[in-house]
Amino acid sequence: MAKVIIITGAPNDYSRLNGILDxxxxxxxxxxxxxxxxxVHELPAEDLIQAKFDSEAIRKANKKVENAAGVLIFTPVYKAAYSGIVKTYLDLLPQKGLEDKIILPLVIGGSFGHLLTIEYALNPVLSALGATYIIKGVYTIDKDVERLDNNQFSLKEEVQQRIEKGIDAFIKVISD
Structure with a gap:
């Protein structure tokens, strides 16, 4: 089967974004x-902020993207845009680093008012990196992801269904 790389821009391991990731x-x-x-938050901050393209950690991450058939990109929405953590990493991908990749964005935000973040903020950057096949993204409101004990999460049934639909469409394309 095809190899998938997951890029997650959660600021830490306790973010509700991790419920969608899990x-x-x-x-x-x-x-x-x-x-x-x-x-991305586990990559060396200095390498990300100082755009160290030759960093061993960045080169290893980029190699994983290069070898993948599909990419799942997870990001929270802050100030009506995808996270700066994701942006710092995407800036370090090669110019056509997403060429010939199947992409599925999965985004979490505080309200549906930021739903268009996928179409108007994230997708143009993915396209600039060579992505030509971007599956319709999945947007989730953070209140629909409940944080439980032991860093576990519970997703509302409707959220699970939308994620399943997005992942199914993604898998269908990378499996063809």
């Missing part, structure tokens, strides 16, 4: 699709 990984595991995760 659920998506569960769906990938069911299909047997292999995946790897790049947690």
């Amino acid at each position: 659920y998506s990984i569960k769906l990938l595991k069911k299909t047997g699709i292999s995946y790897d995760v790049i947690k």
Whole structure:
């Protein structure tokens, strides 16, 4: 099966974005699709902020993206745009780093007022990086992801269904 790379712009391991991430990984595991995760907040901050393209950590992350058939991009919305954490990493991908990749954005925000962040902020950057096949993104409101004990999360049924629909469409395309 095709290899998938997950790029997550959660600011930490306690973000509600991780509830969406965990659920998506569960769906990938069911299909047997292999995946790897790049947690951008775990990459060296100095390398990201100072745009150290030659950093070993950045080169390793970029190699994972290069070898993947599909990319899941997870980001929270801050100030009507995807997170700066995601942007700092995307800036370090090669100019055509997403060429020939199937992309699915999964975004969490405080209200549906930021729903267009995917279409008007994130997708243009993904396109500039060479992405030509971007699956319709999945937008979730943070109140629909409940934080439980032990860094676990519960997603409303409607959210689960929308994520399943997005992941199913993604898997169908990368499996063809």
